[in-house]
Amino acid sequence: MHCINLVKDQCTNGASSFAVSEWIPRKSTSRQTKVNLKAMEKEDTYTKDGTVDYHRNPANKTETGTWKACPYILGTECCERLAYYGMSTNLVLYFKHRLGQHNTTAANNVSNWGGTCYITPLIGAFLADAYLGRYWTIACFSSIYVTGMTLLTLSASVSGLKPTCYAKDKCHATDAQSAVCFTALYLIALGTGGIKPCVSSYGADQFDDADESEKKSKSSFFNWFYFSINVGALIAGSFLVWIQDNVSWGLGFGIPAVAMAIALLSFFSGTRLYRNQEPGGSPLTRICQVVVASFRNYQVKVPEDKSLLYETADADSNIKGSRKLDHTNDLRFFDKAAVETRSDDTEGTNDPWKLCTVTQVEELKAIIRLLPIWATGIIISTVYNQMGTLFVLQGAAMDTRVGSSNFKIPPASLSIFDTLSVIFWVPVYDRIIVPVTRKVTGHKNGLTQLQRMGIGLFISILAMVAAATLEIVRLKIVRRHNYYGLEEVPISIFWQVPQYFIIGCAEVFTFIGQLEFFYEQAPDAMRSLSSALSLTTNALGNYLSSLLVTIVTHISTRNGKLGWIPDNLNYGHLDYFFWLLAVLSVLNLGAFLLVAKWYTYKRPVGTLR
Incomplete structure (x- = not known):
């Protein structure tokens, strides 16, 4: 009778025994399945890339990160860029008209300060990766930034600190005021050093590499990050420049200072939602080791079986905040560092x-592989920087009137079309x-990062071709009508719009691609440093542009010639310089294609390819 409760129609002893033996394991399997399901649910609840929340607990995927955290980061970047460009775009005129500096002195001071703004990110990136983490680096350096902006506003508005003016645009500043x-x-330059290399990386940290849907969103984040930069730049290059020229410098600097304070407030507002990568210790020390x-x-001798190379036994690497990386076959000399020798076994403890x-x-291999790609970014940065130099000189030699009115557009203001191009693209x-x-x-992103960058490099060539072609047309008009003595040749400055618009398109492909590429391909614990490395191409692009101008001027002015870039461009050949940049860009694209073909992608253990 007992067997009736077990399995229907099996009432023999043997059948009863069989039924019990079958029934018990099924019950056990059901319990095990529930345990496994709970474990899987718990595992899916948390990120797998090592990120933690603001309490330093494993980051809960439903409560932290992704797009719900990004508005605070994008808002921070938009306000910070508004502050930066609102203060820096017109700085050369402030030095000239308020501090009483000569043109060359003012230009050199702006160049030196701007170069510093792209060098200090190396300091901020090192501190972020090694000790502070990105959150606290952004927080601390933003505070320094706000302090600098406040002091700059006071120096332009408070009596005793601001220069004494005795006529419009004629002022005198004491040494103390300067x-x-x-x-x-x-102080602002130091502040930018902790923000520039960290904000884009911090935003990307909000998306888990091990989650396919989040990984797709990460690529989209870089697009909207660059979009927010240009929204800030658009407001700065139009509204704030007008305030500084027509109202007051105190208000013109005060608004950017308020914008930077809002940036800091925006950043702190999202604290509970952020995912944070733990700092992994000094990356430079690990590289040197x-x-x-x-x-x-x-x-x-490196063993043929690479599984024999030294690695920690547990699931995590011995580098805090970093996942393990699979072995790659290039740069094999450095594999010797991971070969265990008899002395290592004898001593018992491993000397790092x-x-x-x-x-x-x-980690070291990944950084070395990035360097050739990094080097190819210098030429396009040189092309990009023409917007602030030779494009302005070219525009100043054209008709700057808007329509039939007497209103003249400042040649530098045409850079707004580059910004509009980015916002469009x-x-x-x-x-x-x-x-x-x-x-x-x-491909999940449509184009790989290297393909995207390559397309941008090609588009940048078209920008130089457009600029050179326009200059050829302008010089033909000069020669045909003997306009050599005219400051403004009767050809509208708005013919420059295509070259600005093309550069904006190239930015969307190459510069955003660089942001994503240097983040993705950098080791987890070196991402800020990698972002800072990519930023240095801008500084080197400035230096290369200056070097090329110096070399070209030296060579083209031999034997008493006026050269390619004389004071009066009507007697020069600015088009030759643009063609030179076009040729260098073609060679650079060829080098990029070779480097990209042989590039080996970083391979984190257990993540999506």
């Missing part, structure tokens, strides 16, 4: 200057180009 102004500016260990083991993990070796790329190319290529 010192206050430059102290404020270099691999180099030293490789040379110390230069006689050691003699034995490194595979992940540590791959970002949504087009994100909403149209990506979905269309995704269907063709099958």
Whole structure:
């Protein structure tokens, strides 16, 4: 009778025994399944890229990160860029008209300050990756930034601190007043050092690499990040420049100061929603350890079976905040740093200057592989920087009137069309180009980061061709009508719009591609440093542009010639310089294609490819 409760129609002893034996394991399996399901649910609840919340607990995917955290970061970037460009765009005129500096002195001071703004990110990036983390680096350096902006505003508006003016645009500044102004500016330069390399990386940290849907959104984030930069630049280049020229410098600097305070407030407002990567210790120390260990083991033979190379046994790497990296076959010399020797076994403890993990070796390899790609970004930065130099000179030699009115547009203001181009192309790329190319290529982002950058490099060539062609047309008009003595040749400055618009398009492809590429391909614990490295191409682009102008001027002015870029461009050949940049851009594109072909992508263990 007992067997009736077990299995119907099986009432023999043997059947009863069979029924019980079958029934018990099924019950056990059901319990195990529930346990496994709970474990899987718990695992899916948290990110797998090592990020933590503001309490330093594993980041809950439903409560932190993704697009719900990004508005605060994008708002911070938009306000910070508004503050930066609102203060820097017209700075050369402030030096000239308020501090009483000569043109060359004012230009050099702006160049030196601007170069510093792109060098200090190396400091901020190092601190973020090694000790502070991106959140606290942004918070601390933003506070310095606000202090500098406030001091700059006071130096332009408070009696005793501001220069004494005795006529319009004729002022005198004491040494003390100039010192206050430059102290404020270099505080701002220091502040940018902690923001520029960290904000884009911090925004990307909000998306889990191990989650396919979040990984797709990460690529879209970089598009909208660059969009927010240009929204801030658009407001600064139009509204704030007018305030400074027509109302007052105090108000013109005060509004950017308020914008920077709003940026800091916006950033802190999202604290509870952020995902944070833990700092992994000094990346420079780890790099040096691999180099030293490789040379110390230069006689050691690397085993054919790469699984024999040294790595930590547990799931996590020994680098805090970093996932393990798979071994790659290039740059094999550095694999020697991960070969265990008899002395390592005898001593029992591993000397990090003699034995490194595979992940540590791959960190160094990843940075080395980035360098050729990084180098190809210098030429396009040189092209980009023509908007603030030779494009302005070219525009100043054209008719700057708007229509038939007497209103004249400042030649530098045409850079607004570059900004408008970016604002136009970002949504087009994100909403149209990506979905269309995704269907063709099958890649989750439509185009790979390297393909995107390559297209941008090609488009930048067209910008130089457009600028050179326009200059040829302008010079033909000069020669045909003997306009050599005219300051403004009767050809509308708005013919420059295409070259500005094309550069804006190139930015959307190359510069945004660079942001994403240097973030994705950098080791987890070196992402801020990698972003800072990409920013240095802008500084080097400035330096290369100056060097090219110096070389060209030296060569083209031999034997008493006026050269390519004389004071009166009607006697020069500015088009030759643009053609030179076009040729260099073609060669640079060729080098990029070769480098990109042989590039080996970073391979985190257990993440999506």
